[in-house]
Amino acid sequence: MQGTYEARLAELGVTLPDAPAPAANYVPYVVSGDLVFVSGQISMADGAFITGKLGADMDVAAGAAAARTCAIGLLAQVKAACGGDLDRLVRVVKLTGFVNSTADFGDQPKVVNGCSDFLVEALGEAGRHSRSAVSAASLPFGVAVEIEGIFEIR
Template sequence: MTNAIETRLAELGITLPGAPAPAANYVPFVRSGDLLFVSGQVSMKDGAFVTGKVGADMTVEDGAAAARACALSLLAQVRAACEGDLSRLKRVVKLTGFVNSTTDFTDQPKVINGASDVLVEILGDAGRHSRSAVSAGALPFDVAVEIEGIFEIA
């Protein structure tokens, strides 16, 4: 039986990627009670890193698209943690977004909106969350965006 989140993804024409494997010595997620802590997901498209520095060789819109991709990878990790059953996802609690940006770039919140917007589009009110959006002078693999998340699950 298809659940409401999977139905909504299909309505939006969104296919979640596979849950990316960790790139170093950490686990992709940890559950503590009803909270699921998902490790930082980096910007990827079609299996390749989305790289660049926002404010130099990437626009805010490019960065927002990269953040959107991170959000979909976060949901893929949630699905993996819930053994394939996204109906166990109750809400997004918090996102922390890191933007590979120039020192004079100050629109990090607009970049991370790419993630926030798609989560609300998919999950409705359950996608609304607290959030931090910060600049990073560099990110692993020169990716444009990395986002970690905390989710409430059943």
């Protein structure tokens, strides 16, 4: 039976992938009490990295689209942390977005909005969160965006 959040995702044309495996010596998420701490999810689509540097070879719209893929990865990890029941998600608490950008690029918040906007669209009020959006000189595999999150579950 499909839950409420997954039904909304389906309306948006999104099916959550299997939660990506970690790329190094860490776990993809940690559950502590009613919080899930999800490790950074990198921009990927159809199994390929979305690479680029904002302010050099990628514009804000493309960066925001890359950040949206991070949101999907975050939700996939939360679903895994909830034993496959995404409806255990109470709310998104905090996101930290890292944007691969040039020294003079200042629109990191607009890029990370791709993740934030998607979470609110998919989850409603439960998707509203606190957030940081910062520049990074480089990110793993040359990806454009990496976002980590803290989620409350029941």
